[in-house]
Amino acid sequence: MRMAELSRVTGVPVATIKYYLREGLLPRGEVTTSPNQARYGQEHVRRLALVRSLVEVGGLSIAAVRAVLAAIDDPAVPLHDTLGLTIDAADAPAPAVDDPLHAAAAARLDAIVAERGWRLSPDPLARRAAIDVLATMQRVTGDRLTGLADVYAEAAERIAEADLDTVTAVEDPETRVETALVGTVLGERLLAALRRLAQEHVSAQRFPPPSRETPCPPPPDPSRP
Amino acid sequence: MRMAELSRVTGVPVATIKYYLREGLLPRGEVTTSPNQARYGQEHVRRLALVRSLVEVGGLSIAAVRAVLAAIDDPAVPLHDTLGLTIDAADAPAPAVDDPLHAAAAARLDAIVAERGWRLSPDPLARRAAIDVLATMQRVTGDRLTGLADVYAEAAERIAEADLDTVTAVEDPETRVETALVGTVLGERLLAALRRLAQEHVSAQRFPPPSRETPCPPPPDPSRP
Numbered sequence: 450m451r452m453a454e455l456s457r458v459t460g461v462p463v464a465t466i467k468y469y470l471r472e473g474l475l476p477r478g479e480v481t482t483s484p485n486q487a488r489y490g491q492e493h494v495r496r497l498a499l500v501r502s503l504v505e506v507g508g509l510s511i512a513a514v515r516a517v518l519a520a521i522d523d524p525a526v527p528l529h530d531t532l533g534l535t536i537d538a539a540d541a542p543a544p545a546v547d548d549p550l551h552a553a554a555a556a557r558l559d560a561i562v563a564e565r566g567w568r569l570s571p572d573p574l575a576r577r578a579a580i581d582v583l584a585t586m587q588r589v590t591g592d593r594l595t596g597l598a599d600v601y602a603e604a605a606e607r608i609a610e611a612d613l614d615t616v617t618a619v620e621d622p623e624t625r626v627e628t629a630l631v632g633t634v635l636g637e638r639l640l641a642a643l644r645r646l647a648q649e650h651v652s653a654q655r656f657p658p659p660s661r662e663t664p665c666p667p668p669p670d671p672s673r674p
Numbered sequence: 675m676r677m678a679e680l681s682r683v684t685g686v687p688v689a690t691i692k693y694y695l696r697e698g699l700l701p702r703g704e705v706t707t708s709p710n711q712a713r714y715g716q717e718h719v720r721r722l723a724l725v726r727s728l729v730e731v732g733g734l735s736i737a738a739v740r741a742v743l744a745a746i747d748d749p750a751v752p753l754h755d756t757l758g759l760t761i762d763a764a765d766a767p768a769p770a771v772d773d774p775l776h777a778a779a780a781a782r783l784d785a786i787v788a789e790r791g792w793r794l795s796p797d798p799l800a801r802r803a804a805i806d807v808l809a810t811m812q813r814v815t816g817d818r819l820t821g822l823a824d825v826y827a828e829a830a831e832r833i834a835e836a837d838l839d840t841v842t843a844v845e846d847p848e849t850r851v852e853t854a855l856v857g858t859v860l861g862e863r864l865l866a867a868l869r870r871l872a873q874e875h876v877s878a879q880r881f882p883p884p885s886r887e888t889p890c891p892p893p894p895d896p897s898r899p
Contacts, residue, residue, distance in 0.1 A: 588727070597864070607825070608826060618818075619818065640865065644834055646798065651835055
């Protein structure tokens with residue numbers, strides 16, 4: 450198909466497709482005899498859907514998407530490395546800060562990791578991100594929030610098991626990596642949104658809102674006139 | 675204290691403090707007899723730490739921080755509304771899309787909400803965000819990932835209970851809202867980072883990395899020469 454049809458099929462504007470081509474996020478189409486009339490196939494449809502989800506919904510940078518796609522496309526990169534790269538590319542790297550708050554946060558995190566028996570690579574980006582958050586929580590709210598890390602780590606492990614169950618069930622290697630990638634990036638958004646909804650529910654239970662309308666109309670009460 | 679000392683105490687550069695003052699994220703200091711020499715107190719130190727954590731680590735926009743601070747500072751806003759506003763302000767609003775994928779995603783989400791007995795306000799931003807993620811997952815990977823939503827919702831509820839336990843334990847109302855706010859925004863980052871670490875651990879268990887160095891040196895083996 451030509452670019453106009455690729456745009457129609459995928460719902461991605463032509464200008465965006467051209468941008469992804471320029472940025473190397475989408476392979477060039479097959480050149481035809483007519484100049485400026487490359488042909489695109491199903492692999493372009495699929496790749497466009499992936500890129501769009503990572504950029505638009507996942508919020509990944511163009512550079513992060515490029516790094517991840519390069520790893521997916523390189524058969525020499527073993528699956529575990531691709532997953533690791535996926536995971537790292539989706540993280541905004543936190544600066545390595547060297548102060549007492551960060552040192553204490555690192556000790557707290559490492560204790561949790563050790564207690565759960567997690568075996569990790571030497572210094573994954575996510576470790577630095579977690580340390581940065583814990584140090585900031587401590588700075589702003591003292592000890593009040595940092596104790597949540599244990600509950601979160603336990604939940605995170607259950608979630609990761611489910612994530613990997615899903616990934617492992619996919620047989621085709623390319624689809625598997627794609628599933629891992631989308632699951633990591635979008636799953637984070639899903640989890641955050643569900644936590645907000647759950648917070649609203651639990652918060653409304655504990656602090657009943659007197660001024661708010663009830664979300665659903667009450668069932669009809671037969672004892673009422 | 676003067677602005678220079680406020681900067682020293684908080685570690686926030688003077689230019690950033692002036693920016694926050696201009697943007698209304700920090701109340702003006704007490705005006706002194708000497709012009710251009712406002713005085714700042716402990717409430718400025720505290721507010722600066724809060725703003726900085728929301729902007730720098732939480733990634734909130736200036737407008738979102740301003741909305742949340744206005745609610746914190748308004749005694750007429752009940753606590754539950756402040757928490758709701760906190761939760762909404764921290765969300766990037768997802769567009770309300772009207773297509774079959776989003777309709778199916780909305781039905782799936784509402785079924786989960788109903789099954790868990792969550793009582794929510796009519797259309798919280800987080801609901802739209804979750805629907806958008808589910809629709810995108812479906813578009814890119816078909817049914818493979820959407821089944822995770824049940825596991826995530828269960829984990830989210832346990833996390834929200836812990837979050838609210840922490841918040842409820844704080845007696846001072848202002849500190850309580852501050853704790854809820856920081857916990858919501860930074861907790862999301864913490865959870866995402868811990869999920870990544872847990873994924874690395876589980877992934878390494880299931881797809882052993884042959885080429886990678888072992889994270890820790892093996893213990894000495896006495897049977898070896």
